[in-house]
Structure formats: structure tokens, C-alpha cells
Amino acid sequence: MPLHESEAIILQGYPLGEGDRLVSFLSRSMGRVRGVASGARKPKSRFGSTLERLSHVHISFFEKESRELVRIRECELIESFLAAFGDYPSGVALAIFSEVTEAVLPDREASDANFRLLLLVSQFVKRTAKPEAAIAYFTLWTVRLGGWLPPFDSCGRCGRALAAEALYLSPSASAIACAKCRLPGMRAVSIAAVAIARRMLAEKLDNLAEETVNPRATRELSDVMLDVIERQIDRKLNSRELLEPPSR
Ligand SMILES: [Zn+2]
Structure with missing residues (x-):
């Protein structure tokens, strides 16, 4: 499972399963990618608010062979746009x-x-x-x-x-x-x-x-x-x- 790291912008997110989140993001190195952030909807998730729409982030993810969805490992916030949505x-x-x-x-x-x-x-x-x-x-x-x-x-x-x-x-x-x-x-x-x-x-x-x-x-x-x-x-x-x- 190769690990990728990239600057990215979160495009959309959808609830998935019990506490996961399906996330679409635009990565600088690979273009538009969809992936799963495990446990992102659970309280005290390590993802915090980094997966909010338009968050500018540094993201790392694993690519799985023959699978369309990547597995998001870490996401670090560079800039948030959450307040502007207000x-x-x-x-x-x-x-x-x-x-x-x-x-x-x-x-x-x-x-x-x-x-x-x-x-x-x-x-x-x-x-x-x-x-x-x-x-x-x-x-x-x-x-x-x-x-x-x-x-x-x-x-x-x-x-x-x-x-x-x-x-x-x-x-x-x-x-x-x-x-x-x-x-x-x-x-x-x-x-x-x-x-x-x-x-x-x-x-x-x-x-x-x-x-x-x-x-x-x-x-x-x-x-x-x-x-x-x-x-x-x-x-x-x-x-x-x-x-x-x-x-x-
Ligand atoms: Zn003409």
C-alpha cells in the first residue's frame, strides 16, 4: 500500500457506516481523489475539523490496489474556511x-x-x-x-x-x-x-x-x-x- 502525501482542499464529505466519513478532496499532486477517514465522525476523532468543506490541508493517504477509495491516514490543517460559511x-x-x-x-x-x-x-x-x-x-x-x-x-x-x-x-x-x-x-x-x-x-x-x-x-x-x-x-x-x- 503506497503512502501519498499532498497539499489538498476538501471538496465534499458524506457520513459512512457507523462513524466514518467518505471524503472527496482535490490533491495538488493527484487531482480529485475519494477516500475514507475512519472514525472521523466519532467524538475526539484525530481528524478534528480538518475535513470540513474547503479546508486547505496537508493530507496523507494510502492507496489500495484495485480499490477506488483511498484510506486517509492523517490530515493537518493549513487554513480553515469554516467561519466564512457563517x-x-x-x-x-x-x-x-x-x-x-x-x-x-x-x-x-x-x-x-x-x-x-x-x-x-x-x-x-x-x-x-x-x-x-x-x-x-x-x-x-x-x-x-x-x-x-x-x-x-x-x-x-x-x-x-x-x-x-x-x-x-x-x-x-x-x-x-x-x-x-x-x-x-x-x-x-x-x-x-x-x-x-x-x-x-x-x-x-x-x-x-x-x-x-x-x-x-x-x-x-x-x-x-x-x-x-x-x-x-x-x-x-x-x-x-x-x-x-x-x-x-
Ligand atoms: Zn459573425
Whole structure:
């Protein structure tokens, strides 16, 4: 049974058996892994609160041949996000980050970019309690890293360079078109939302958050990207239901 050690972020946890916990985590070295933490639900468990959602940890686990689940040996907390869940809008954002990451990443494929993205947006929400820009940034980059986002610089049909104008996206985001070339079923993305997306692909989240970003366009971008993600994973996201309706 080889022993692995890695930096990791806890994605989800489920009760298992009498006092165990089934845990899904994103490890830096091996990607998304599922494992069992024996006795984690018993009082005075050695795991303490290290297995809470989004905990940034140092984890060690045994891999068993021919078994999908690893056995978690030890987990040491680097940073907790438990307190941030106490603020409702922040908690919804954090729930979206963990559910989406769990849903889009394949088993055991290391992805340092997804790891850094998840940590960045979680720390941002914890620090600022301003989840709106972080949700847009996270969902946009998740779609981009998934390879589902076409370049925003030209129309995919006529090839014309796109300036400051609204775009039209197919439901899975596989096709992008200008107003003239749009096809039935394509969804309009407003000029303001496109402008935010362009900036988010080019700049750091911290830069964007210091100024007042158009809240309605930020939410529009999040909604478009969440739709793309739901289309790609072929199901609805539970955490998305918790989002407040967009303000008018
Ligand atoms: Zn066109």
C-alpha cells in the first residue's frame, strides 16, 4: 500500500457506516481523489475539523490496489474556511466553488490551475465577504480551464473581430457569434458582461474587486457560465439554488 502525501482542499464529505466519513478532496499532486477517514465522525476523532468543506490541508493517504477509495491516514490543517460559511452569501459562493470543482474535474488527474483557482477564490471570499465578483471569476475560469470557452476576440462564423459589442453563445459555449451570425438557441451576453469577462481573463481578481464592478453584469456573467457548467456536467447544481435572485 503506497503512502501519498499532498497539499489538498476538501471538496465534499458524506457520513459512512457507523462513524466514518467518505471524503472527496482535490490533491495538488493527484487531482480529485475519494477516500475514507475512519472514525472521523466519532467524538475526539484525530481528524478534528480538518475535513470540513474547503479546508486547505496537508493530507496523507494510502492507496489500495484495485480499490477506488483511498484510506486517509492523517490530515493537518493549513487554513480553515469554516467561519466564512457563517455569512450566508459567502457560504453560498463557497458551496458553489466546492460543488462545481467536484463535478467538473475527472478522477485522479492533477490540475494545478484548478487547485490554485479554488484556493484563490475561497481566500478572496473569506477575506472580503464579497462573493459576487469571485463567483463570476471562478465560473468563467472553470469554463476556460475545462476547454469549453471559445476565444472572445472574433465571431466563430464570419471571423470578424469583435469589438465592444454583445456576443451570442451556444448553450454549451462551443460556438460564439456576432449579432449578424447568431443562430436560434444562442444566448445574448451583454456588452457589459463581455467587458467584465475580458478583464477577468486578463487581470487578477484583486484588481477587479477594488473598484465597483457593475453588479448586474457580474451576475449575468456568473449565470451564463453556470448554465455552461450545468450543460457540461448534464445536471443542475444544488448550490446554485441557494443564490439570491439577481437584483434589478
Ligand atoms: Zn459573425
